[in-house]
Amino acid sequence: MRRLPRGIARLLLLGALTAVSLPALAHHSFAMFDFTKTVTITGTVKEFQWTNPHVVVWVNVEGKDPKTPDVWWLEMTSPGNLTRTGWNRKALSAGDKVVVELNPLRNGGLGGALIKVTISATGQVFSTNLRDMEKPGLK
């Protein structure tokens, strides 16, 4: 796991993200995540679960013990909403090396609300932002 230092540009990005990525799920609040913090992790997709009410990805991240990775879980909105923002059920696959930006759990647990994931091999980026849908006639 590596945590990026926060520069001015990062703070600006953080401000933009916290303004637009508040609770995204239908059935529970997102208040357990700290939207004032952004954490970046690098790891390998363990499982990508494309289900309602929230899509979840588990990511193996190297921890203190190189033989036993930490397992992070990252939540997103629903498959329907993600489809409309460019995702699909094959967007991530087990074994993909990924860099994930997330708002972490406030309690320090290995979990968070996914902001953006980059697939290292292809450079492909998927992000979640329901606020992008707050206008009519989207393409």
Add this chain to the structure above:
Amino acid sequence: MNRDPVSTNIAVLLFFFASAPLLAEEKTADIVNHAPRPSDWGALAKLPDWSGVWTPFISDQNKRITTDPVPWQPKVAEQIAAMEAEEKAGRPRGLFIDCLPEGMPTWMLITHNALEFLFTPGRVTILGEMDGNRLRRIYTDGRGHPEDPDPTFHGHSIGHWEGNTLVVDTVGVLPQSYLAVSEAVGIPNNGDLHVIERLHLVEADVLHDDLQIIAPHVLTAPWKTTRIYFRQRARKYDIVEGECLQGNYAQRQDGHGNAVFVPIPHQDGNPVPQSPEQK
């Protein structure tokens, strides 16, 4: 033929009592939903066009908690304040993590997912991707509410058109159903809930639901607020299946090679972080 008037009266009375159950049966049987005529289908074409998929204006939902404050009764306000404090502290109380329906009017107030409208003779149906593909039936055939409807999460809804505005009246909502302003802040309506909605287009692709929520056991006055939806026509916005609890299960194979769902440990609506040994 002359008949004894007393005998005649007795005969009439006997006939009346004997046939009373039959008459009652006929009355019930008389209430049928008639097959729509071509004119009924034709009348639909004169209604405003609400086709397409409608996505909620989530930022506005959040804003209106402040701009349209809920007139909670003092004792309720205390409970709400405690829930708000817990949510702000990062310990949200999940009102809907059991996946029981959000119900009326809550799902119209807090949904983050899409809905669509179907117009058919005598009825408007709201189909949600929201809240696990749940739906509302709004009868527009002129019927009234049942005298004593069985309480349900979405209640009994009747509607009529006033120009291009659909006016919907809903009663019969379960007292346990939440009146909520977020997934973590709300209170059971505690009975006698009455919701009046006026749904109408304000622009070609912007729909407003003006709600008046009368909840005499938790509010000091009717709560008036509005929820806004945006029309999408791109096909990727088509409603998809969404079962609330599916995320609580992993897709695995059993010992026979069958594709099965296996529960994932959850706490407060979230997966419990797994140890690497877990599969």
